Structures are given as structure tokens and as C-alpha cells.
Amino acid sequence: MKNIVEIKGLTKKYLNKTALNNINLNIEEGKVVGILGPNGSGKTTLIKILAGLLRQTSGEVLIDGKNIGVDTKSIVSYLPDRNFLYKWMKIEDAMNLYKDFYYDFDEKKFNDILSFMKLEKNMKIDSLSKGMHEKLNLSLILARNAKLYILDEPIAGVDSVARDQILDAIINNYNEKSSMLITTHLVRDMESMLDEVVFLKEGNIILTGNAEALREERGMQIDDIYKEVFGE
Amino acid sequence: MDFNDNLPIYMQIMNLIKSKMVSGEISGGDKLPSVRELSKELKVNPNTIQRAYQELEREELVFTQRGMGTFVTEDIEIIKSLKRNMARELVDRFFMEMKKLGFNSDEVKSIVSDWSEKEERQ
Numbered sequence: 001m002k003n004i005v006e007i008k009g010l011t012k013k014y015l016n017k018t019a020l021n022n023i024n025l026n027i028e029e030g031k032v033v034g035i036l037g038p039n040g041s042g043k044t045t046l047i048k049i050l051a052g053l054l055r056q057t058s059g060e061v062l063i064d065g066k067n068i069g070v071d072t073k074s075i076v077s078y079l080p081d082r083n084f085l086y087k088w089m090k091i092e093d094a095m096n097l098y099k100d101f102y103y104d105f106d107e108k109k110f111n112d113i114l115s116f117m118k119l120e121k122n123m124k125i126d127s128l129s130k131g132m133h134e135k136l137n138l139s140l141i142l143a144r145n146a147k148l149y150i151l152d153e154p155i156a157g158v159d160s161v162a163r164d165q166i167l168d169a170i171i172n173n174y175n176e177k178s179s180m181l182i183t184t185h186l187v188r189d190m191e192s193m194l195d196e197v198v199f200l201k202e203g204n205i206i207l208t209g210n211a212e213a214l215r216e217e218r219g220m221q222i223d224d225i226y227k228e229v230f231g232e
Numbered sequence: 233m234d235f236n237d238n239l240p241i242y243m244q245i246m247n248l249i250k251s252k253m254v255s256g257e258i259s260g261g262d263k264l265p266s267v268r269e270l271s272k273e274l275k276v277n278p279n280t281i282q283r284a285y286q287e288l289e290r291e292e293l294v295f296t297q298r299g300m301g302t303f304v305t306e307d308i309e310i311i312k313s314l315k316r317n318m319a320r321e322l323v324d325r326f327f328m329e330m331k332k333l334g335f336n337s338d339e340v341k342s343i344v345s346d347w348s349e350k351e352e353r354q
Contacts, residue, residue: 030279031279032277032279164275167275168272168275171271171272171275171276171277171278172272174271174277174278192241192274192275192276192277192280193275193276193277194277195277195279195280211241212240212241212242212280212283213240215238215239215240215241216239216240219238220238221238224238
């Protein structure tokens with residue numbers, strides 16, 4: 001199968017602190033990959049490099065065979081872990097912004113996801129709850145026909161109803177031609193969604209593999225492996 | 233569905249479908265939900281559902297018709313033998329657990345017959 005992402009010997013240093021240390025990782029087309037690790041493990045740094053927001057110190061990062069740049073940004077749909085819309089906007093304005101920015105933005109898809117999320121276009125960004133914010137952001141991200149979707153903590157801090165809607169929206173919009181990279185520390189909620197898992201600890205990949213194979217091999221759920229790896 | 237078991241998820245899904253076949257909830261020739269439908273229903277990665285269906289097919293419990301979907305086998309013998317195998321596994325597990333608790337076979341038998349008498353009376 002074709003690799004959407006190829007990372008070789010990726011290192012990122014902030015002054016004297018190493019955020020990522022010699023990371024090697026391939027992501028195949030059609031796979032949902034979970035980057036698992038506690039806060040400060042390097043998840044967001046890795047994602048920001050893929051999204052083209054940070055530059056690596058050394059190593060090679062290819063998306064769809066291309067170095068990170070304008071080309072890759074146009075095929076990567078990235079959900080940051082914080083709000084990125086202006087307060088004065090209505091949902092409709094946010095949609096128009098996306099439509100202008102990304103040629104792969106699919107308005108019909110957006111409308112479908114939005115109504116699935118029970119959001120209305122005339123709602124003001126300012127008046128949305130945290131869960132609604134998260135749902136809107138995800139709707140914008142998933143409405144693009146991208147090669148790689150990067151979701152940074154998509155279910156952190158939302159209530160259980162919103163969480164289920166978000167998980168459903170992710171499944172509904174899965175397709176074999178693109179890949180998804182999801183960071184989370186809420187492993188239990190996400191684990192049945194993941195094909196592959198990558199455990200990141202202090203900038204190093206300490207365990208990676210097919211989620212089902214790991215479950216079989218260790219007779220444990222990924223959540224339990226996570227606790228074993230990161231717990232005391 | 234909660235995937236609490238330590239088995240791989242595809243196996244848990246296989247077991248779910250197998251018990252539905254054995255209990256008659258789905259019968260020979262019935263169409264299984266599409267990969268996507270079941271994926272949504274169970275909130276499980278579509279690739280995992282696909283794997284469960286492939287393994288069920290390998291065990292000849294289901295068959296795929298191109299463009300039509302996945303169907304439960306119409307061979308009653310296969311379903312009967314599945315039922316026997318599942319029963320045997322349950323009994324094995326039961327006896328093993330009872331042994332761990334320190335019961336011998338005769339004691340287990342008398343516990344079982346007590347239970348079934350009580351069940352019949354109700």
C-alpha cells in the first residue's frame with residue numbers, strides 16, 4: 001500500500017530542549033493512526049511539523065511524496081487544539097473563509113456534517129459552547145477532500161454526547177483514499193477507531209504497531225498498554 | 233457495544249455476529265450490515281469491521297457477493313457445528329473455572345443438576 005506520510009530521522013530541538021528525537025514513521029493510505037502520549041510528549045510538535053507550522057531541525061518529512069510546503073498544505077487538513085476562528089463570525093462566515101482558502105473545501109459535505117452535528121449556519125461563533133466549537137472546527141476540517149486529516153485532541157474536554165457525535169462524524173467521513181492522524185490522551189474513547197498506534201514519550205517513539213496485533217500479542221487493550229507504558 | 237475484553241476487537245465483533253447466528257437472531261441467507269453501517273453502529277474503524285468479515289468468510293460462516301454485500305451462510309450444518317463449538321468452549325471454560333475454585337467433576341455435575349432442577353421448577 002502507498003504511504004501518505006513518510007518520516008525519516010526527524011528531530012526537533014527548541015534551543016537546548018529536544019522535543020522530537022529521531023522519529024521514523026510511515027502512514028499508509030486509508031489508515032487511522034493514533035499518536036498517544038501525555039502532555040509534553042511531543043505530539044503537538046510532530047503534528048505542527050506535518051501541518052507546516054514548524055520546521056524540523058533535521059530529518060526528512062514527506063507527505064504524498066512531497067517535502068512540507070505549499071503543496072502539502074493544500075492536501076493536509078489540520079484541526080488545531082485551540083480555536084482558530086474570529087469571535088465576530090457566524091458559522092456561515094467561517095464556512096466562506098474556508099471556501100476561499102481551500103479549493104478542496106466541499107460545501108455540500110460541510111452542510112451535511114453541520115446538520116449531523118446539529119449546528120446552524122446563522123449561529124455566532126461567540127455564542128458556541130466548548131463542545132459546539134469543537135464540532136464546528138471538526139466540520140470545517142472534515143469538509144475538505146484532503147489526503148491527510150490531522151486531528152489534535154478532537155474530543156478533549158467535550159461532554160459525552162458531543163464526543164459520540166464527533167466520533168461518528170470521524171467514522172462517517174473516513175475514506176480509503178486518505179489517512180487520519182489523531183492525537184489523544186483519551187485512549188479508551190478512541191481506541192476502537194484506530195488502525196495503528198504510536199506511543200510517544202519525551203520525544204521518542206517507544207512503541208508502535210497495528211492496534212489489533214498489539215491487543216492480541218499482549219492480551220490487553222491499548223488503554224491498558226498505555227497505562228502500563230506511561231503510568232507509575 | 234463495549235469492547236472491554238482483552239481480545240482483538242475484530243474477534244469480539246466476530247463473536248457478536250456468531251452468537252447472533254447461533255441464537256437465530258440472524259438466519260441463513262440474511263444480509264449483514266455493510267462495513268460502513270456496522271462501523272457507524274459500533275463506532276469501530278471500518279478496517280476492523282472489514283477484517284472481522286474476512287475472517288468470518290474464511291471460516292465459511294458468511295459469503296460475499298460482489299456489489300451486493302455479505303450474507304450469512306445458508307448451510308445449516310455449518311451453523312449447527314458453530315453452535316456445538318461455542319457450547320463446547322463455554323463448557324470448557326466453565327469446568328476450568330470451577331476446578332480453580334476447587335470443585336471436582338462430580339461436585340460440578342451435582343451443582344449443574346441442582347441448578348437445572350431449580351430452573352425447571354420455575
